[in-house]
Amino acid sequence: MASEAYASRNPDQVHTDVLLQARQACYKARDAFYDCVKNQSDKKPTELGCVGLLYPAECKKARLAYENSCRPSWVKHFDRLYCKEKRVQRLLDDKETRGGV
Amino acid sequence: MVPVSRFIFFASKHAPMQHSLSLLRRFSPSRNPQSRSYTKSTKHGGEKRETQHVYTIEEPQREKSYATFILPAALLGFGGLAAFLRYNDERRAIPRGETQKEQFCPGPVIGGPFSLIDTEKRVVTERDFLGKWVLLYFGYTSSPDIGPEQVKTMAETIDKLESQENLKLLPVFVTLDPQRDTPTHLRAYLKEFDPRIVGFTGAPGAVRQMALEYRVFFRKIEEDKDDYLVEANHNFYLIGPNKEVVKCFGPEYNAEHLTEAIAKEMKRKAAS
Structure with missing residues (x-):
């Protein structure tokens, strides 16, 4: 199995990118990016993120920092969570504006 | 039975009597054995009597026999159903006091050697x-x-x-x-x-x-x-x-x- 060979290939490697420091850095970059998306929500979202996430071009720098400090799978995971949350929020808002229908 | 007798009734009203009678004589006994048994059971003189007569007399009697049959049958059926339901309930019921013994069941086995x-x-x-x-x-x-x-x-x-x-x-x-x-x-x-x-x-x-x-x-x-x-x-x-x-x-x-x-x-x- 290729994956079993992977472990034996690097028997004593420590993946520092999931340890506390890197994790915190990733969370910080992630929050900065989502804050940017929130603040720039009046701009037209043109850039494509991971799982159908669209963000304005103004946040490109934050996005780059975010992608650099997190693993690609983590970025995907967080983007998915964000989209889900937004969808739920939209549905809730929709219900309110419709009022007594 | 009903369609046949209705046909007869209709025929006797609208068609010449003779015609309908000959028709009946020809078909009725052979095609419909039940009607024959009715004529016998009513004991009105058997086959030689006018078939027309037999039918007209027979009509209310048959209604009555149905009624006398249906009522006991329905009662019997209802009684049987009730008895069955009662029996089924008794069979499925858990007697009082035995619940603790019956409910004991070891849960799923979680864990094991590693x-x-x-x-x-x-x-x-x-x-x-x-x-x-x-x-x-x-x-x-x-x-x-x-x-x-x-x-x-x-x-x-x-x-x-x-x-x-x-x-x-x-x-x-x-x-x-x-x-x-x-x-x-x-x-x-x-x-x-x-x-x-x-x-x-x-x-x-x-x-x-x-x-x-x-x-x-x-x-x-x-x-x-x-x-x-x-x-x-x-x-x-x-x-x-x-x-x-x-x-x-x-x-x-x-x-x-x-x-x-x-x-x-x-x-x-x-x-x-």
């Missing part, structure tokens, strides 16, 4: 759990959010248990991702939360075997070569001194609730 290696590369088996209270958690170090949170909860819980309740517990982290979580990496990861947490890893087959025994669901998602996530149910297992799983706690428990629940279980066991 052979893995710890972060110091020593072989560990289920025998190392004997005589200790163990808080077991299945996770992986590459988890983006819930994994670190759960390990943090674990570290806080053992702290609280020791300081508030004076209870000792062996916290164990079993990785579901042994390909990437090598002993060295696992030690470095767990040291950041609490150095007392013991990390177990091992051959992928052995880890899978243990996860199966503890009924842990896990699968790789978002896979891209060596970068992937593992979807799992992030449950804690509280294991008693006899290696039995006492209780299982989901990720909805925070450190306070978990401490409370574990202390309750441990005290109950000590009291009994």
Whole structure:
């Protein structure tokens, strides 16, 4: 199995990118990016993120920092969570504006 | 019967009598044996009598015979149905007083033997759990959010248990991702939360075997070569001194609730 060979290939490697420091850095970059998306929500979202996430071009720098400090799978995971949350929020808002229908 | 007699009735009204009679004589006895039996049973003189006559007389009588038959039959059928329902209820009912005996059922078997290696590369088996209270958690170090949170909860819980309740517990982290979580990496990861947490890893087959025994669901998602996530149910297992799983706690428990629940279980066991 290729994956079993992977472990034996690097028997004593420590993946520092999931340890506390890197994790915190990733969370910080992630929050900065989502804050940017929130603040720039009046701009037209043109850039494509991971799982159908669209963000304005103004946040490109934050996005780059975010992608650099997190693993690609983590970025995907967080983007998915964000989209889900937004969808739920939209549905809730929709219900309110419709009022007594 | 009804269509035939109706036809006769109709015929007698509208067609010449002779014609309808000859028709009846020709067909009725042979085609419809029942009508013959009726003519016999009514004892009005048998075949020689005018068939027309027989039918007209017979009409109300037959209605009556139906009625006399239907009523007892319906009563009998209803009685039978009621009796059957009563019998069925009695058969299915659980007699009072026997409920305790009947309901005893050993739950699903959770846990079992395993052979893995710890972060110091020593072989560990289920025998190392004997005589200790163990808080077991299945996770992986590459988890983006819930994994670190759960390990943090674990570290806080053992702290609280020791300081508030004076209870000792062996916290164990079993990785579901042994390909990437090598002993060295696992030690470095767990040291950041609490150095007392013991990390177990091992051959992928052995880890899978243990996860199966503890009924842990896990699968790789978002896979891209060596970068992937593992979807799992992030449950804690509280294991008693006899290696039995006492209780299982989901990720909805925070450190306070978990401490409370574990202390309750441990005290109950000590009291009994």
